[in-house]
Amino acid sequence: MHLRRLDLVGFKSFAARTSAELQRGIVVIVGPNGSGKSNISDAVLWVLGEQSAKAVRARKPEEVIFAGSATRQPLGMAEVSLVLDNADGSLPIDYEEVRVTRRLYRSGDSEYLLNGSRVRLKDIIQLLLHAGLSPDSYTVVGQSSIDELILQRPDERRVAFENVADIRRHQLRLNDTRSKLTSTQANLVRVQDVLAELTPHVRRLKTQADRAQRAEAFRKELHDLLIRSFRWRLAHAHTERRQAEDESARATLEAQHAEAESTAGERDLRDVDERLATLEERFSELRPRAEAFLEQVRVAERSLAVLRERLASTTEQKSGAEAELLRHHGLLERLAEEATEAARAAGQTTDGDLPDDASRLAILQAHLADETAALDAAQAERASLQKNVETAEHGIREAEARLTRTEQHLQSLQANLAVDQARQSDRETRLASIEQELASRTTERADLDQSLARTRDRLAAAADAQHEAAARLEQAREALRVTSQQADRLQGALAALGATDLSRRDDAELPPDWQAALQDLPVLGLAGQLATRIRPIDLLLAGYLRRTVVLANDEAAREAHRRLTTRLAADAPAWAVLSMDGLLLAAEGARPLERVGDEGQSVLADWSRQVRRLEAELAAAEAQRHAALAEVQTARDSLDDAEADERGARRAFGEIEAHLIELQRAESAARAEVQELQAAHERAMRMASQHSEERLRATTRADRTREELAVARRERDALADQLRQLDEQVSAIGERVGQARAEMITVEATAGRREAERAAREALHARIEAEMASNAAAREATSARLANLRGQEAEITERESQLTRELDAMQAELTPVERELESAEARRVDLLAERQLTEQRLGVLRAAERAAHEVREARHVAAQRATDEVERLNTEIAETAEMEAETYGGAAWAEQLRLRFDGLAEPLEAFDLEAARRRIATLQRELRAVGGVAESVVEEYRELSERHAFLEHQSADLRVAMAELESAAAELETHMRERFGEAFAAIQAAFQECFSELFGGGEARLVLTEPDDLLRSGVDIVARPPGKKLQGLLSLSGGERALTIVSLLFGLLKINPTPFCVLDEVDAALDEANVQRFANLLAEFARQIQFIVVTHNRATMDKSDAIYGVSMDAAGVSHIFSVRPRSIAASAPAETVSAVGAVNAETNRAPKGVPSGEL
Known part of the structure; x- marks a missing residue:
């Protein structure tokens, strides 16, 4: 594996795109001081992932981008690419050629690419570590690196040894493992906190779910x-x-x-x-x-x-x-x-059905009118937004035209100063367009104000309707509650009449022994005292009710019955205990109600009639409650729709308001720009020498126009989104209008049917009477x-x-x-x-x-x-x-009932209808007692319990993961300790060998500062040049220190050779004899490692396989040209040597704009 090509553009002095084809062996880079030779080594270090600006000789990261010169504009980006030959598969990637690219923009954004695909810096570093390449290794060694190695503390110097031991990637893995361990611990704490928060909610929801x-x-x-x-x-x-x-x-x-x-x-x-x-x-x-x-x-x-x-x-x-x-x-x-x-x-059929239907029909007609008005308003707003979208697209086209005109003006600015007047006219035209758009937006804002006022009126009307429906619902609930209580009390009283003796009629109040027995219970009084709540009681039942004590609930009634049974004598007058829920507990031995007579029968019949009347009133109140619930739901739906419309109107109003503000700012900026152009035109007429500065300002204005074009496009997209949202709102309102119309037709049909039925019944009744x-x-x-x-x-x-x-x-x-x-x-x-x-x-x-x-x-x-x-x-x-x-x-x-009863003709089984009716009433009371529980509670409990179980499982998994991470960290530390010890021993021997070869004898050793802790121990260097005693590195002379560090560098390369190594003037401090030995050792290592050497020494050049020259033109831009000394030396060695010397002696006399190529 070796470095095949280096590509640079915008990096430091290499403003133009520059490529250098590199070959195996020793590549020497020469050139005068200040021509940009060291920028090449900085570029290699930078693309390998170096994050320190100081390491690449810069104060801040943006300084690596070409800053411009008097005749060349600065660039906005720096890019460096290394093309590596991976034919031997040193990098674990399925490519024979690997291109690693780093880019940095003047905005501060950066990106890393691998074969053209964006990747993370971490991915680049981990990939290159497989080949021993990293920014903190000995891949790039400069004169400053030599000095740093000399002045480094022992613990800082161990980084190079870790690279040789190939434990840097293990160190990264260990750091990553420790970071994961810390993150896992934090996640475990968060999970436990969430579990502590969720547990009471789960218990509460479980109770509600059970209900x-x-x-x-x-x-x-x-x-x-x-x-x-x-x-x-x-x-x-x-x-x-x-x-x-x-x-x-x-x-x-x-x-x-x-x-x-x-x-x-x-x-x-x-x-x-x-x-x-x-x-x-x-x-x-x-x-x-x-x-x-x-x-x-x-x-x-x-x-x-x-x-x-x-x-x-x-x-x-x-x-x-x-x-x-x-x-x-x-x-x-x-x-x-x-x-x-x-x-x-x-x-x-209650007479109230028709008025209810008529009222409901009127409400539906009003709701339909409101929804129709809302639909018309939404459609009008949609048309307005469509017009705004068209206006915005027209504005975008105008902005694009303005951008084109601005760019043309920028290109022709140097040739013709009269273009400034045309640009001023264009800006004035744009100002007029902005003023026109501002007026349009102002009109649109007024329309939105009116729409928002209408929406607020609808919202207030819907809120009033909801309040009225809620009041009617509360009245129906109160009537239902009062009627239910009266019915329950009458049912309890009727049940009591059938189980108590009425023969005794004494008018005594609550006896003292009863008061003593019931002193801590919620006693409401005697039934005779409370009977007026039901109806005036006659003397027939007064005796019984004055011996019946009434308590607040069933539990208190049972406790009172137990106490009275224990404390009262067996021959005491008959008594009974009654709860407000209807539970009646009579004393043992009380005779049932007998021989009541005509007066008692009349009372019972009267009470029975009251019970039936109250049951009818209860049913009517229940129906009123259902009607009120339906009205409340309708009012809530209307309120929700009005609120949604108001939110949409507010959102549109806010967007238009923001757009108006932006247009006003754009108008002010355009006016200022027009004035600036007028002043610039006058200055250009007076002073032609300021033409370059005017071109820079035109570039800035072109960028600003591009930004305005992007803003206009975003505005157009936002208006298009608003248009789509309004389309959805129009569709939703249309659906609600259709539903309201269908419901109105249903109500009208129901009202007509009920009116016809009532007329038929009245006609039948009249015919029967006749x-x-x-x-x-x-x-x-x-x-x-x-x-x-x-x-x-x-x-x-x-x-x-x-x-x-x-x-x-x-x-x-x-x-x-x-x-x-x-x-x-x-x-x-x-x-x-x-x-x-x-x-x-x-x-x-x-x-x-x-x-x-x-x-x-x-x-x-x-x-x-x-x-x-x-x-x-x-x-x-x-x-x-x-x-x-x-x-x-x-x-x-309802559909289930219809399906169950269609075609039914015969009884299915024996059935106790009365028992079923009693059970139905009991179940309805139980449902009322259970109360309203939202249908979503069970689902919420299931989801929350699943989340609770999932978090518990996650907590257990996190504990297992922590144990695994701790075990992996321990294994990595053991492996790294073993590798570092083996590598240190090998480096010790190689260092001694290279030291003896460079110094012609002597002795050098590496010393661990903490031999018992190989993962944290620093490395110190002691050396004994020939004829001297063993001493520390800082005690040697400057040349001896440099040569000792070079010996260590070659020792490191011998143990763990890298695919290539960049040496930037590391031989500058060596004398001629030591340079020759350095060149010989370099040639020996070049059989295995590709070297890119920046040097001024001729002995090093003599060992090179290729020489690249670097020059800088008058614009401050560096260029590379190459020389192949061995092929030239074969025909004319003397001329080659003089040509190379001429390169080092050249002092910025290279021709302007010399491109890369072979001489």
Whole structure:
């Protein structure tokens, strides 16, 4: 491996790009003093990673960049590259040629490149250490390095020995390991601090997560019970509907059968009438024979027949009137039931739904109008920003044009001073453009002020709406809480009435022995004293309630019951303990509530009605709470949207404000620049010698214009970002407008449906009332007609009796006629009897027919009621699903209910509905008791617990890593100690050998200052030149010290040779004889190591394989040219020697601008 090429640009005096192709062996660099020879060795040291400016002969890092001269401008960057031949693989990288580059910018930024790729300095140092190359090794040795080695303390001198022992990279690894160990310890402390902070949070969240899991279990059980109860009720409703439909069908068949039988009876009656008519004809035949004698008999008989017919007709009319009266009575009962059912169905839909829907519709319409206005405003703002983007792009194009004009003006400044006037005109044009843009921005700022005011108004309106909705929610919650407490107290009081004896009625207050027993418990008083909170209690329950003590909670009630049971005598009056939560604990032996009587039954009924009323109020309050919650959420959403719009407007306002300030600054700068150009133009006209300075100022102005162009481009990008954000806001507002419109359509449809249902129910109720009034009037008319018929029947019966008596008298007188007509009369009587029986049977059949029709109508009504019950249950399921989904279950709850109940027709299993209802109420109370726990608590607990477990695992890993790092550090120290000891012994021998060769004898030794601590021991040097005694390095003469250090240098190279070594005038302090020995030793080592030597000694030049000359032109820029002395010496040795001497004797007489190349 060797150094193939060295490239420099902008480094110290090498302003132009300079390359030097280097070959193996000895390369000598010569040139006059001050030409820049040592800058080459500084460049090699700098590119190897040297961080000290002093080491490269500079006060600060930026001084290595070419600083310019009177005729050449300074550069903004220094770059040095080493091209290494890595064909032997000395560097662990898959390249045969490795290019290491270092750059430094005048801004202070620097970068390192490896084969054109940016890398870290650490990567460069670790890679080059594999070949023994580093800035603090003996790769680059100058005259100052020789002096430093002489003057170094023993502990500073050991660095060179560490490089030879190849433990520098191990030292870096050890330092890195110790740094990692320190960092690991700090990380462990931080992890433990975080764990200490997280542990209480994890415990707190675990408690909340347990509550959330309990609530989730309650919700699941509640959902399951609701589903099972609804399924059971719905299945039974379906069953009842099918049974009612079957019974209706059977009643229809029975009615049809009764109609058929009634028709047959009427046919039989017609047959009897026909036979009677025949018999009458027979009588007509007999009448002529006894007409005269039987005239009176016929008259009597006709009268009797007429009376009987009237009687039969009256009887029939009476039966019809009675049947009609019964029918009207049944119809009135059915209409009353329908009216009750309609009233109950109407009561299920509260009158407040329509006003709520109307209010909600108005709110949605207002919200839609607001969102539409916001959409229009956002679109207008988007159009404005689009115009701003176009304006900014136009400004960028103008700035680019100005930059082009400025650069052209800079190039032509030396040729034509008149260009200054054109530049002044361009600046004035730019000033006008800035003023125009400033006016545009001012207008835009005014528009943004108006938009911000509108957004603030929307924000205030949304905040007011949220406050109003929150107030309504608080009112609903308070009403729900009060109603729940009243319902619970009434339920507890009703339960207490069923378990306590009411026979004793004493009006005593809390007895002293009770006060002693309950003195430290939260006693609220006697139930009789607190009864006024529910309703005025009558004397029936006063005795019991005055022996019932009320406490604040269940736990206190149980403790009071235990104490009273222990302290009170067994024969004490009956007593009981009641908590405000409804827990009732009675004394042992208390009789249940018996023989309450009418007054007590009235009280119980009144309390039961109050309980039902409070339950209805509780449901209404719950519905109001849900509505208020929805309004609060809507108000919050509106408030969030308004706040987001305000933040966007504020952000845009701030950006426009900042841009205005920048434009004002740019305007001031442009005006100042115009004035400066005018003054510069006048100065240029007066003094042409200042042309160079004017060119520098033009360069500065071009840079500033470029910066302004970059700022304008960033402004354009920012405006484009604003435009994209506004596009997103417009899309979001459009989505919210669509949602508001869909919700408004839904609310309008719901309001219309409810209005139609209420109108239908009112029409049904009016029709039922009209029918009831009509039937009542008909029933009264029928009753009057029935009374009239009964009177007529009595009169006819009386008349019949009278005619019968007259007929008996006539029969006594007309016995012969009777005997004659006896046979005919007997037949006639039989027919009349048969007719009467037939009429009676027909009346029964007609009554059966009417009854069948009534049963059919009743079954049809029952079937319709069963159908209505199924529909009511479906409605109740939907409403319950919506309420439970909003309160507990999430958006999929209603869909789950619908899927579970579709197509259900039969009961699935035995089910205790009452027990399920009690359990549902218990679960709802449990959910209220658990309270609201955010759904994110479980997820937060899981994430936090995972983080806690992860940190604990990390803590354990960090402890393991610390142990591993400590073990690795110990292993590295042991290895470094062994390597340093072996290398020190080898260097000792090589140093002695090189010292003897350079001095022609003598003795030199290396001494460890701390032999027991090889990792910290310094290295001292003692030497004995020939003919002298052994003494320290500082005791030797200057030449002896230099030669001793050179001996040490060659000893180090012999033990651990580097691929190349740069020697900068290390032979300057040697005399001619010692220089010759130095050159001989250099040639011997050159078989293995590539040397780049800066020297003035001819003996060293004679050993070289290539010579490079360095010269400096009049502009202060160094150039390199090469000479190959061996090829020239073969043809003309004398001329070569003189040419080389001429190079050293040259004193800045090199031609101006000599390029690198071979002479």
